[in-house]
Amino acid sequence: MRHDAVLAETIGIRGANDDQIEAYTARPLDGGSRGGVIVVHHMPGYDRESKETVRRLATEGYNAICPNLYSREAPGADPSDAAATARANGGVPDARFVGDAAGAARWLRSLPTANGKVGVIGFCSGGRQSFLAALEVDVQAAVDCYGAFVVGEPPDGFPLQVVPLADRVGELRAPLLGLFGNEDSHPSPAQVDELEKLLREEGKTYEIHRYDDAGHSFFSVDRPAYRPAAAVDGWERIAAFYATHLGD
Amino acid sequence: MCTYSTEKIDTAGSSGKGADGWFPLRTATVYYDHPVHAPDDHTVNIDFLNPERGPGARVAVELSLDTAKALLKALEITVERAAHH
Numbered sequence: 020m021r022h023d024a025v026l027a028e029t030i031g032i033r034g035a036n037d038d039q040i041e042a043y044t045a046r047p048l049d050g051g052s053r054g055g056v057i058v059v060h061h062m063p064g065y066d067r068e069s070k071e072t073v074r075r076l077a078t079e080g081y082n083a084i085c086p087n088l089y090s091r092e093a094p095g096a097d098p099s100d101a102a103a104t105a106r107a108n109g110g111v112p113d114a115r116f117v118g119d120a121a122g123a124a125r126w127l128r129s130l131p132t133a134n135g136k137v138g139v140i141g142f143c144s145g146g147r148q149s150f151l152a153a154l155e156v157d158v159q160a161a162v163d164c165y166g167a168f169v170v171g172e173p174p175d176g177f178p179l180q181v182v183p184l185a186d187r188v189g190e191l192r193a194p195l196l197g198l199f200g201n202e203d204s205h206p207s208p209a210q211v212d213e214l215e216k217l218l219r220e221e222g223k224t225y226e227i228h229r230y231d232d233a234g235h236s237f238f239s240v241d242r243p244a245y246r247p248a249a250a251v252d253g254w255e256r257i258a259a260f261y262a263t264h265l266g267d
Numbered sequence: 268m269c270t271y272s273t274e275k276i277d278t279a280g281s282s283g284k285g286a287d288g289w290f291p292l293r294t295a296t297v298y299y300d301h302p303v304h305a306p307d308d309h310t311v312n313i314d315f316l317n318p319e320r321g322p323g324a325r326v327a328v329e330l331s332l333d334t335a336k337a338l339l340k341a342l343e344i345t346v347e348r349a350a351h352h
Contacts (some may be wrong), residue, residue: 061301062300063301063303066303092322093322096321097323099303100323100325100327103316103322103325106273106296106298107275107294107314107316107318236301236308239308242307242308243308244308
């Protein structure tokens with residue numbers, strides 16, 4: 020029988036400005052050499068579902084970690100209270116996110132089982148931040164699940180700290196896997212087309228998959244938006260993508 | 268989607284009751300995004316906050332769109348009546 024024990028726990032890591040921040044990690048206990056994955060939680064917070072994704076990636080053979088991007092605003096707070104505080108403060112500044120993601124990558128590479136390769140994955144707002152990590156952080160594979168405002172301008176009067184990243188596609192440092200629903204409006208199918216065009220023109224390594232009968236948040240098993248066909252195929256794509264780029 | 272879209276208002280002169288009892292409110296954010304608890308993809312969410320007292324000083328609601336519309340109407344009627352009080 021295969022040894023499949025996984026350790027999941029909350030830890031402290033060093034993030035942007037060398038601040039200590041909270042993070043949730045899960046990693047296989049069967050030794051060996053393996054890649055790591057940074058899970059970027061969505062704007063509603065460092066929540067149960069984000070932690071479930073961390074554990075899932077560990078069961079698939081990766082050291083996984085989700086930094087709590089709201090550690091500073093709300094240390095130790097209930098995740099939904101922390102998300103509310105962060106939103107009222109204007110969201111997470113990009114530079115701080117990048118520092119926290121870099122800290123998570125350093126932590127993953129410090130593990131005795133690390134093979135030195137690190138991936139990143141994010142959903143919704145975390146999809147854009149996953150893309151941002153692939154611009155700024157030493158990662159070998161990035162997954163963007165329906166992240167808005169990689170392409171497309173936020174509306175006028177927008178109160179949060181979000182800028183589009185389309186003009187920086189040329190700086191992408193890692194292969195990108197993008198998973199999108201054709202019924203989504205943020206990002207819209209036209210914006211996904213624009214992203215693919217930019218990636219192609221810049222000669223980047225990428226895979227974009229679009230799903231019919233799926234809108235935003237189709238991976239969310241606890242919401243009406245869940246679309247089993249898209250989610251099952253999407254997880255298979257993620258597994259294959261990471262096996263290619265994070266394996267030994 | 269994580270709409271990001273957020274309206275923010277001052278709530279001077281108002282109070283709310285949270286897990287630790289009543290407290291003065293300082294601000295409120297209103298946004299349409301994924302709920303934590305309500306059974307839908309998106310809801311109209313309102314957080315009444317007092318940042319000086321920490322993240323837990325929060326009165327939160329996640330309203331279905333129908334509930335939000337009904338609340339809006341009720342507020343309009345009530346505010347109109349209050350103006351003539």
